[in-house]
Amino acid sequence: MLEFDHLRVEINGRPILRDVTLSVAAGEAVGLVGESGSGKSMTVKSVLRLLPPGARATGTVRFGDTDVHTLDGAGLRRMRSEDVAMVFQDPRATVNPVRTIGDFLTEVLRDQGVSRSDARTRAAGLLADVGVDHVARRLRQRPHELSGGLLQRVVIAAALATSPKLILADEPTTALDVTTQEEVVAILNERRREHGSALLFISHDLELAAAVCDRIAVMYAGEIVEVLPADRLHEDARHPYTQALLRSRPGTVAPGERLATVPGSPQSAFDAPAGCVFADRCPQAAGPCRDVRPALLPIDSGLAACHLLPRETPSVA
Numbered sequence: 001m002l003e004f005d006h007l008r009v010e011i012n013g014r015p016i017l018r019d020v021t022l023s024v025a026a027g028e029a030v031g032l033v034g035e036s037g038s039g040k041s042m043t044v045k046s047v048l049r050l051l052p053p054g055a056r057a058t059g060t061v062r063f064g065d066t067d068v069h070t071l072d073g074a075g076l077r078r079m080r081s082e083d084v085a086m087v088f089q090d091p092r093a094t095v096n097p098v099r100t101i102g103d104f105l106t107e108v109l110r111d112q113g114v115s116r117s118d119a120r121t122r123a124a125g126l127l128a129d130v131g132v133d134h135v136a137r138r139l140r141q142r143p144h145e146l147s148g149g150l151l152q153r154v155v156i157a158a159a160l161a162t163s164p165k166l167i168l169a170d171e172p173t174t175a176l177d178v179t180t181q182e183e184v185v186a187i188l189n190e191r192r193r194e195h196g197s198a199l200l201f202i203s204h205d206l207e208l209a210a211a212v213c214d215r216i217a218v219m220y221a222g223e224i225v226e227v228l229p230a231d232r233l234h235e236d237a238r239h240p241y242t243q244a245l246l247r248s249r250p251g252t253v254a255p256g257e258r259l260a261t262v263p264g265s266p267q268s269a270f271d272a273p274a275g276c277v278f279a280d281r282c283p284q285a286a287g288p289c290r291d292v293r294p295a296l297l298p299i300d301s302g303l304a305a306c307h308l309l310p311r312e313t314p315s316v317a
């Protein structure tokens with residue numbers, strides 16, 4: 001369904017993403033996790049060619065059989081309006097503040113050629129599907145009259161309106177309170193399963209991503225450093241960065257104990273070492289770590305990029 005193959009993005013000659021290789025199968029949910037600045041949003045935006053001015057992408061982003069970099073304007077518009085839906089962090093930045101919720105939802109459907117009255121009926125059904133009550137009134141309301149949680153449900157309803165093959169969700173619950181976050185993520189995941197949509201889900205919350213997704217890809221400084229099945233996250237995490245993230249989750253220490261942190265500060269791709277991108281913060285850094293870049297290679301149930309991990313030696317017949 002979606003494949004990044006050695007994707008590299010530079011802005012004004014400075015690397016932002018380096019060698020990102022990852023796939024998402026039809027109907028699969030993949031979580032992209034890591035600290036701020038690791039390149040998660042840039043990876044997702046590259047699917048819809050929403051990179052900032054001055055950005056230059058090399059490598060391949062393939063959606064189905066199509067290389068996204070080669071799409072013309074019409075092809076790109078079709079992909080954005082029919083095949084791929086995006087849910088951003090802040091719903092208030094997504095919905096036009098001066099138009100009604102009904103206008104926002106029916107516009108998506110009218111672009112598909114649905115008649116005005118059918119679009120109104122479908123919009124009401126979509127709102128009910130994502131757990132919004134009093135739908136007739138909601139359709140007449142404007143964004144400022146809805147809470148952040150309700151408005152993000154509206155955005156999810158719009159994302160599902162065209163039954164997209166792929167949903168890109170960029171920290172869709174960051175702007176919401178904790179209780180609402182869980183509800184909204186559960187609704188997004190249930191509905192996208194019903195529609196058979198694949199999901200690329202960005203989060204800095206490992207537990208949340210593991211609860212929603214089939215596989216987890218961990219990013220650091222513009223690179224993917226580990227990929228593993230979500231249900232093996234705690235048992236099979238082998239990369240020192242993934243292990244450090246797991247240790248620094250709230251709830252892993254008793255009340256009064258100090259929470260572990262990842263030492264040092266997050267780095268961007270352009271100020272990371274030439275070898276392993278995590279070398280400046282890794283407590284196990286040694287030998288070739290700063291100069292030789294570790295490859296993302298199979299280990300246990302996933303892939304990891306670290307010189308210290310044992311690799312299978314091919315047997316000699």
Ligand code: SF4
Nearest residue numbers: 276279282289306307
């Ligand atoms: Fe740490 Fe070296 Fe492994 Fe990088 S390659 S994660 S610096 S041990």
